[in-house]
Amino acid sequence: MAGIERPGPLYQQVADAIRRGIASGDYPPGSPLPSEAQLIERYEVSRPTVRNAISALRSEGLIEVRHGKGSFVKSVATPLLTVERTITRTGTAYAVGSIPWEQAHEPTGYRTQTTSETGPLLALDEGEALFGTDRTLIDPRTGARALHRTLIPFSTADRVPALAENPGAPIEEVYGAMAEAGHKLTWSETVRARMPQADERTALELPDATPVIHTLRVTQGARSEPLILEELRASGSQAQLTYRITADTARQRPTARS
């Protein structure tokens, strides 16, 4: 029926036809695709071919398949949650972003050690002792989830009594405690994207073909020495991060030549 005679694998031709149907609005967001049996009839191909085509669309994040129900076009205009990665200060009181997250449950505190990844960021050897606190955050409006982790080295807590007492305090209070202990704080943050691990997929309730956006934030003292490390993981399709950038005046001699 539909003109499927162009080159390329059969299943890609079927996938192309469905892609066009989605793009043209024949299958609007949220609507079901024809069932496998119907696609077999319509394009006169076998079941494996149809399933291969569906599998391709799935891994592109175009559709979502629900066992026993059918395949559905994903809504492109996903309501995005914007996470402000800015920090404001009033005296020694800090405020982080502007989203009032809810906590899925009480934060989990534990003791752990630096790894090959976290060690260098904290300028510590591997195997140094850390306080860890994990939180599952939920945005009340969209239901979007995020995983937040705070890692506080013992060496940092030693110099800030309030931290040693309560390393699992909300992060604003952690910043405040460090500021009151005389630290002048700056932060540096790295962002990357990757496919989720199995446990992240369940914890963040991620659908198929959705990447995780993963940030590591290092809190630094006056001499740029790392004090604590935070980790935030969220659904790349649901959440976006925002940063404010101001031009640093280059008083140190510029190393870049162009």
Added chain:
Amino acid sequence: MAGIERPGPLYQQVADAIRRGIASGDYPPGSPLPSEAQLIERYEVSRPTVRNAISALRSEGLIEVRHGKGSFVKSVATPLLTVERTITRTGTAYAVGSIPWEQAHEPTGYRTQTTSETGPLLALDEGEALFGTDRTLIDPRTGARALHRTLIPFSTADRVPALAENPGAPIEEVYGAMAEAGHKLTWSETVRARMPQADERTALELPDATPVIHTLRVTQGARSEPLILEELRASGSQAQLTYRITADTARQRPTARS
């Protein structure tokens, strides 16, 4: 041979066995997995089952499959390219990041219009005229690619003659031209992650199961009015972005201008 009798689908049991082999170091990064024929023999399952297992590992980003050659464990310690999203200023001269990108080819200039996505970011209606410039950037050390786009509204170029003359200039020069025209610049940037479109997959030379990290940077004038828009897209597995954050003292109340 390997104890495969636990519950769950057969192909997942095979995938689990291979996952364990990767985790335990039996299959170190870069090394080939057994061929499909060998996996069929070892686990005594059919070819579709083996292929299903491999497909699962593939979509998790654990392995990479090359036609005619075999399946290979992806190197976990991918050499990451760090893209500094900071800006430094010396007088009216700006420097962006610290990576000396190479250009794959001459930048492509064109005229276009605001869309439903770019319009709001530039505080313009849909359909306003823009200068566009596209670049394909290549990091000479890692070969990692990135796509950069600059969008300059006519209304901005009108007030900065240097921009109207050469809207495709390097972005540092664009900043400099705006500064010399009397604008005091700040930037705000949003980051998100998603699966690539087919054209992005080829342009960025992305392997399977690698997300795209996508940033939108708005250059703002003294009254926070948007002046130009930049877009950067890069491989989420190869590239990571870094930001520096300093605490804003909260004397101004946050402008809810959205």
Added chain:
DNA sequence: TATCATTTGTTCGTATGTATC
């Protein structure tokens, strides 16, 4: 250069299990 064995890719067929309504 051409051929061949190996390995993955595509496509058909068929049967049964499991989730949803």
Added chain:
DNA sequence: CGATACATACGAACAAATGAT
């Protein structure tokens, strides 16, 4: 319960890419 829909699993054949002969 039954009808529909997707998930899993087996078997078989040929195509296409790769590397070595």
